[in-house]
Amino acid sequence: MADQTFDMIVIGAGPGGYVAAIRGAQLGLKVCIVERENLGGICLNWGCIPTKAMLRSAEVYHLMQRAGEFGLSASGVGFDLGAVVKRSRGVAGQLSAGVGHLMKKNKISVVMGMARVTAPGQVAVTSESGTQALAAPSIVLATGARARELPGLEADGDLVWSYRHALVAKRMPKRLLVIGSGAIGIEFASFFNTLGADTTVVEVLDRILPAEDAEIADFARKRFVKQGMTILEGASVKALERGKGEVTAQIERGGKVEKHVFDTVISAVGIVGNTEDLGLEALGVTVERSHVVTDEFCRTGVKGIFAIGDLAGAPWLAHKASHEGVMVAELIAGGHPHPVKPGSIAGCTYCQPQIASVGMTEAKAKEAGHDIRVGRFPFIGNGKAIALGEAEGMVKTIFDAKTGELLGAHMVGAEVTELIQGYVVGRQLETTEEELMQTVFPHPTLSEMMHESVLDAYDRALHF
Incomplete structure (x- = not known):
């Protein structure tokens, strides 16, 4: 590829970078994305997606062992770890190819190699075929993070x-x-x-x-x-x-x-940000504890240079990175987007039982000086949970006692990583306890526990 000039260059093709590139292209910008390894980044290739594929295999294996509880029979239940890994890698590969398709669809130039910002608006990309220069008035750093290694505990791939x-x-x-x-x-x-x-x-x-x-x-x-x-x-x-x-x-x-x-x-x-060899120090970009310091709009303080996702610090979540990418692309295109609010971003852990949360914990709400009301509802009180054979879990909600603001919601149990989005929407819309109480939840569903937890915070729970 000959030297080229763009409206926006994105360094890193993870869930923050490739989404920023797509949104920029949608808004009419000429976009280039640079990636050193795999389209889709760590999340898609080595994190969020392949781990969920493996955890799904473990979940099915666990359910097969419980077949008798459901009036079923399954003998000789076992697993093939190699096949589990192969399926996981196949899922990741399919989605990585999908990102490549999205780049072509949106006419985004893809350059594979190591990127370095040599000056404001200037990027040099080094690959096996040599070094090429790219230019754009706006550069988005989306290089992500990697696993932290402690002295003496370094991974060797064997033990x-x-x-x-x-x-x-x-x-x-x-x-x-x-x-x-x-x-x-x-x-x-x-x-x-x-x-x-x-x-x-x-x-x-x-x-x-x-x-x-x-x-x-x-x-x-x-x-x-x-x-x-x-x-x-x-x-x-x-x-x-x-x-x-x-x-x-x-x-x-x-x-x-x-x-x-x-x-x-x-x-x-833990993780450390991928800040090395980007030329940040010479540019005057501030890095603290391996993460780039930004304002609420992901601006680094150096004109035309933005940082999003894990590189820009907590919460280290793919969906946070994606929304920051959209926000930055809209800003570059001359729009006036709202900043991403970390307190309204859900965290999900896909262990068994699953865990999901958004907003303040009970302890943080108290530390912040809120007079709070707390509601709880157990899975054992929910008909759908019992029918699923998943009667162990809990939904917890935290409200400001004076205003009714939903300060936080926390869940543990089956499928809570799907349920939590209901409370995320509630926080985004600045809902109160009264509005949640008046919302009709379908029956029989696990989501009814969300309603009951709200009711319990105000001593109105119906089924427990």
């Missing part, structure tokens, strides 16, 4: 895995240690535990799922323990001694260090 190694696992762990209990760690722990691994989760903080409401996290913890997991909270892995076919982990807890032997370790201790 110690990163999320990438786990997604293409060549063997089934027998004794598994998962370091970190955020969404990534808990999802892999849930997957391998369901398939039969003796699973231990270590969390350095005083409880697992530290970003979630404490009551929801505690409920999930009890379910994990019931499923056979060992949960070590307030603990840290001080060292890993790698031997032949096994790893000895030194785990410190309560001032005491004990040694535990595993055959596999998955490190899931």
Whole structure:
């Protein structure tokens, strides 16, 4: 490709970058997107999508083992890990190809290679075929993030895995240690535990799922323990001694260090932004703790340079990145978009049971000075949940007692990652408890629990 000039250059083709490119093209901009590895980025190829495909396999396997509860019979239930991985990779490959189709459909130029911003409005892309120069008055940084590695706990792909190694696992762990209990760690722990691994989760903080409401996290913890997991909270892995076919982990807890032997370790201790080799320092772009500092419109402070998605900090969620991409594209095209509100972005964890939340936790609402009303409704009180054989779970809602504002909603149980969007819409529309109470929910559905939780906050629950 000869040197070219565009209206907008997007660096990174993940869910933030490729969506920004599409929206820009829709608005009449001449757009180029640069990607160093796979269209669709980490989320589509090595994160959100392939993990959900694997977790679906584990869910079906779990249900097959419960066939008798539903009046069914299934003998010789087993699994083929290689086939599970193959299906997962196939799903990711299909969607990555779909992104390529969308780029062609929207007439977006795709350049594969390593990008570096050499000056405001100037990008150099290096690939095996050489280096080419691109120019645009607006540049969107969407390079995402990668797994954080702690000294001594680095992944080797053999005994110690990163999320990438786990997604293409060549063997089934027998004794598994998962370091970190955020969404990534808990999802892999849930997957391998369901398939039969003796699973231990270590969390350095005083409880697992530290970003979630404490009551929801505690409920999930009890379910994990019931499923056979060992949960070590307030603990840290001080060292890993790698031997032949096994790893000895030194785990410190309560001032005491004990040694535990595993055959596999998955490190899931957070992420760091991909800020290296982009030329940011020379441009004057501010980077703090591996993330680019931006304002509410994702502007970096350097004219014409924006940063979106994981690169720009929490919440590290694909849907947040996508909406930031749309917002920035509209801004570049001369529009006046609203900024993305982090407090109205749902977080979803696809373990078993699923966990989903939006807005403030109960503790955060109190810390912010709100006088609150809290409602709860258990799955055991819902006819659809009982009929599904999924009677363990809870929906929790938090309201400002004075204004009726929905401050937060938190769920644990079957399909809550789908249910949470109802509350997300409610927060976006600035709904009150009265409006939610007057909303008619269909019967029989799991969504009725959302209504009942609201009613319970005001001592009006009907079915529990």
